[in-house]
Structures are given as structure tokens and as C-alpha cells.
Amino acid sequence: MKNKKEKKKKLNIRILSVSSFVIVIAITLTIVSNIKEKEIIKEAEEKTLETFASITNENENNEEIIVVEKKQPEINSKTTDWNLILVNKENPIPENYQVELKNIEYSHKVDSRIADSLSQMLQDARKQGLKPYICSSYRTINTQTTLYNRKVNQYKRQGYTSENAKIEASYWVTLPRTSEHEMGMAVDIVSRNYQILDEKQEETQVQKWLIEHCTDYGFILRYPTDKKEITKINYEPWHYRYVGVENAKFMKEKNFCLEEFIAYLKDFE
Numbered sequence: 001m002k003n004k005k006e007k008k009k010k011l012n013i014r015i016l017s018v019s020s021f022v023i024v025i026a027i028t029l030t031i032v033s034n035i036k037e038k039e040i041i042k043e044a045e046e047k048t049l050e051t052f053a054s055i056t057n058e059n060e061n062n063e064e065i066i067v068v069e070k071k072q073p074e075i076n077s078k079t080t081d082w083n084l085i086l087v088n089k090e091n092p093i094p095e096n097y098q099v100e101l102k103n104i105e106y107s108h109k110v111d112s113r114i115a116d117s118l119s120q121m122l123q124d125a126r127k128q129g130l131k132p133y134i135c136s137s138y139r140t141i142n143t144q145t146t147l148y149n150r151k152v153n154q155y156k157r158q159g160y161t162s163e164n165a166k167i168e169a170s171y172w173v174t175l176p177r178t179s180e181h182e183m184g185m186a187v188d189i190v191s192r193n194y195q196i197l198d199e200k201q202e203e204t205q206v207q208k209w210l211i212e213h214c215t216d217y218g219f220i221l222r223y224p225t226d227k228k229e230i231t232k233i234n235y236e237p238w239h240y241r242y243v244g245v246e247n248a249k250f251m252k253e254k255n256f257c258l259e260e261f262i263a264y265l266k267d268f269e
């Protein structure tokens with residue numbers, strides 16, 4: 001009996017220890033699988049983060065491209081601004097263009113919006129002991145037509161055909177409706193001591209001062225010698241066009257003639 005009891009006891013102990021072992025294994029397995037699961041989750045989370053990061057990068061890149069497309073001009077001006085209306089051989093004065101004129105020196109008239117700047121420029125030049133003299137300002141369409149025809153006839157007398165005479169004349173006197181003088185936005189200024197309209201004008205003290213300072217008053221020398229190919233007008237170191245101080249200074253800094261400045265602004269519009 002005693003043996004039987006002892007055997008049973010031993011069997012119980014074995015069963016107990018085996019079950020304990022099984023439980024321990026089970027717990028260990030659970031822990032291990034938990035750890036693995038956590039690792040898998042962590043890995044997945046990391047992957048998700050990576051994907052998110054790459055998406056974020058893509059977005060940033062896209063945004064950068066959009067930023068490039070939306071690049072702003074370095075100046076806050078529009079081609080439709082009143083002081084930037086482009087008038088040349090290809091761009092006649094807009095139909096029904098209205099101008100309010102104001103008298104300046106002698107019988108000269110200009111657009112009333114530029115009169116004060118022009119007067120100030122001339123006054124400051126005179127303070128330097130210079131003698132600037134306006135020889136042409138606002139012109140009616142009739143005056144422009146007369147000047148143009150006179151130039152065409154001058155070339156015809158020199159033996160040019162009618163067609164060629166018109167082409168040559170257009171380099172000096174713009175066709176009616178294509179002159180800034182007809183808008184009241186331009187003036188021809190010469191030295192009182194030298195009133196001939198030729199390239200020697202630029203050697204006068206008056207032109208030297210005006211060429212250097214005109215932008216401070218919102219004016220540009222409209223037909224520079226190095227821009228003839230673009231303006232299609234010969235060098236005129238006496239024709240000043242008003243564009244506003246900010247525009248004039250910007251154009252000077254960039255070495256833009258008006259055609260180039262308008263093309264620059266159009267790229268952003």
C-alpha cells in the first residue's frame with residue numbers, strides 16, 4: 001500500500017512538473033510571440049513612417065515646382081499701367097486714347113500726370129548751371145503726319161523710291177499714331193547751346209546730366225544706341241519718355257529698353 005501511495009505521489013509530482021514545464025513553455029512562447037508581434041508592428045510602423053516621409057518629400061518637391069511656376073517679377077508693375085503703355089511701330093496708340101494735357105514751358109504741353117516730374121527735372125538741371133530746352137512735346141496726329149511726310153519727301157529728293165523713303169523716314173520720325181509724343185508721354189530736350197538733333201547731342205553737358213539723372217524723375221532715354229535693333233529707331237539722345245521713378249530705375253539697373261521691360265513683365269502675366 002505504502003508503495004502504491006508513494007508511486008501515486010511520484011506520478012503526481014511528475015504530472016505537476018510536466019504541467020509546470022508546459023505552462024512555462026506556453027508562457028515563454030506567448031512572450032516571444034508577443035515580442036515578435038511587437039517587432040512586426042514596429043517594423044510596419046517604421047515602414048509606414050518611411051512611406052509617409054517619402055510622400056511628404058514628394059509633396060515638398062511638387063510645391064517647390066509650383067513655387068517656381070508662380071515666380072513673381074522683381075517689380076510690382078503691370079504692362080497695363082498708364083505709364084507703361086508701349087507705343088511703337090507694331091503697337092499704335094490704343095483707339096480712343098484720351099489725354100489730359102497740362103502746359104509746361106512756353107507753349108509746350110504734356111500729359112498732366114508727368115508735368116510736375118518734368119518741371120522738377122528741368123529745374124534741378126538749371127540749378128547745376130545747365131540750359132536744357134524742350135524742343136518738342138505733345139503732338140497732335142496732324143503734326144505727326146506733317147513731320148513724317150516731310151521726312152519721307154526729304155528721302156525721296158535724295159533719290160529713294162517711295163517705299164524705301166518711308167522705311168528710312170520711319171527710323172527718324174515714327175508713323176502717325178505710333179509716336180509717344182502723341183500721347184503726351186515724351187519730350188525732346190536739347191541743350192540751348194546746341195539744338196541740332198544728331199548724335200553730338202550726347203556730348204553736351206545737358207544730355208550728360210539728363211542721361212545720368214533722368215531716372216530719378218521717372219524718365220528714360222527711350223532710344224539708346226545699343227537697342228536700335230529692338231526699338232527700330234535710331235539713337236536719339238534727346239527723346240525722354242516718362243515711365244515712373246520705380247520703373248525707370250529698374251530698367252536702368254537691368255539695362256532694359258521699354259520693349260524688353262514689357263516682354264519681361266509679360267512673362268509673369
Ligand SMILES: [Zn+2]
Nearest residue numbers: 186187188239
Ligand atoms: Zn521725340
